[in-house]
Amino acid sequence: MNYVFFFLISFGIVVAAITGNIQSVTTAAIQSANSAIERIIQLMGIITLWLGLAKVAEKGGILRGLARALYPFIRWLFPSIPARHPAIQSILMNMSANILGLGSAATPFGLKAMEELQKLNQDPKTASEAMCTFLALNTSSLTIIPSTIIAIRLSLGSENPAEIISTTLLASATATITAVLLDFYFRKKNSARGDGHSI
Amino acid sequence: MINVFTAISQWAIPLFIFFTITISQFRGVKVFETFVEGAKEGIFLSIKLIPYILGVYVAFGILKESGALIFLLSFLSPIYQLLGIPVEIFPLMIVRPLSGPASLGITMDLLETYGPDSFIGRMASTIDGSTDTTLYIMTLYFGAVGVKNIRYALIVGLSADVMAFLSSVFFVKLIFGG
Numbered sequence: 001m002n003y004v005f006f007f008l009i010s011f012g013i014v015v016a017a018i019t020g021n022i023q024s025v026t027t028a029a030i031q032s033a034n035s036a037i038e039r040i041i042q043l044m045g046i047i048t049l050w051l052g053l054a055k056v057a058e059k060g061g062i063l064r065g066l067a068r069a070l071y072p073f074i075r076w077l078f079p080s081i082p083a084r085h086p087a088i089q090s091i092l093m094n095m096s097a098n099i100l101g102l103g104s105a106a107t108p109f110g111l112k113a114m115e116e117l118q119k120l121n122q123d124p125k126t127a128s129e130a131m132c133t134f135l136a137l138n139t140s141s142l143t144i145i146p147s148t149i150i151a152i153r154l155s156l157g158s159e160n161p162a163e164i165i166s167t168t169l170l171a172s173a174t175a176t177i178t179a180v181l182l183d184f185y186f187r188k189k190n191s192a193r194g195d196g197h198s199i
Numbered sequence: 200m201i202n203v204f205t206a207i208s209q210w211a212i213p214l215f216i217f218f219t220i221t222i223s224q225f226r227g228v229k230v231f232e233t234f235v236e237g238a239k240e241g242i243f244l245s246i247k248l249i250p251y252i253l254g255v256y257v258a259f260g261i262l263k264e265s266g267a268l269i270f271l272l273s274f275l276s277p278i279y280q281l282l283g284i285p286v287e288i289f290p291l292m293i294v295r296p297l298s299g300p301a302s303l304g305i306t307m308d309l310l311e312t313y314g315p316d317s318f319i320g321r322m323a324s325t326i327d328g329s330t331d332t333t334l335y336i337m338t339l340y341f342g343a344v345g346v347k348n349i350r351y352a353l354i355v356g357l358s359a360d361v362m363a364f365l366s367s368v369f370f371v372k373l374i375f376g377g
């Protein structure tokens with residue numbers, strides 16, 4: 001991200017200098033900074049609302065309910081984790097939070113899951129199969145309610161801010177299926193070669 | 200079929216809110232107190248986002264107003280036309296796996312420029328909503344437990360991202376029309 005940031009700004013200024021448009025850089029910088037603050041103020045309301053609801057969902061066991069529904073799926077995806085191992089619970093909670101678009105609630109569960117998986121790992125410097133599967137699931141992020149995006153759409157005057165729920169669900173499901181299949185392929189390939197990183 | 204998806208979109212949030220507060224209430228959770236407790240975190244989170252969004256806004260503001268963005272995109276547009284993806288989405292696709300707040304800034308910028316209900320607006324919304332910060336999560340999660348060799352995890356994660364980009368384009372065209 002540091003390189004991207006550097007490139008965007010320096011390239012912009014160089015182009016402006018060459019095309020004799022240098023005063024536009026000053027105006028653009030100041031105006032963009034102003035409108036960034038305006039946007040955030042508009043977003044604050046909905047981010048706050050959603051995190052309030054997220055807390056209620058967590059305390060009321062909604063996340064745990066969703067986690068229970070996902071249990072068979074997770075058992076099937078992680079054959080190397082023993083039943084009732086605490087890693088399973090953390091993975092389930094992380095996935096449930098991701099599905100509901102509660103990204104900030106997902107991270108602590110995800111880090112806990114990695115700790116538990118590391119306890120099962122035979123070679124602590126190398127990622128285990130279960131870790132790779134978990135990361136594949138996590139980064140492809142199956143999502144039902146992309147709450148932040150809906151908030152932005154609403155603040156910018158969209159006529160139907162939630163209309164992208166369906167396309168988001170379909171696209172993220174495609175990504176998750178791709179990730180699961182690829183992960184399965186690599187796992188099989190490695191075990192066929194008999195390389196020593198089982199579990 | 201399209202109506203089913205419209206219905207999912209319309210009902211998802213009301214149902215989520217309804218079931219969350221109703222189930223919690225019956226389980227003896229102090230709903231309002233808990234809500235306020237969580238909402239406090241929302242204020243801090245919004246403030247934490249400010250520097251990220253501001254940085255991206257300024258960088259893109261300079262890039263756009265200087266004419267450099269049009270120059271860059273004109274290079275890439277033949278490839279994108281071939282794939283049927285609007286070239287304006289390109290910056291979002293590059294930044295999305297790297298940083299959540301930064302890609303949120305780009306999405307906001309695209310929605311503001313083209314309108315949230317435009318083709319580009321819907322596509323940017325879908326791409327940002329359906330993917331995650333793959334490189335950031337890998338660094339954070341593997342780094343936290345000291346794993347150095349991440350084997351095939353990165354290639355799986357990035358392939359899933361590319362798949363999400365392409366299917367976002369496909370489904371937005373299918374459901375809303377291109």
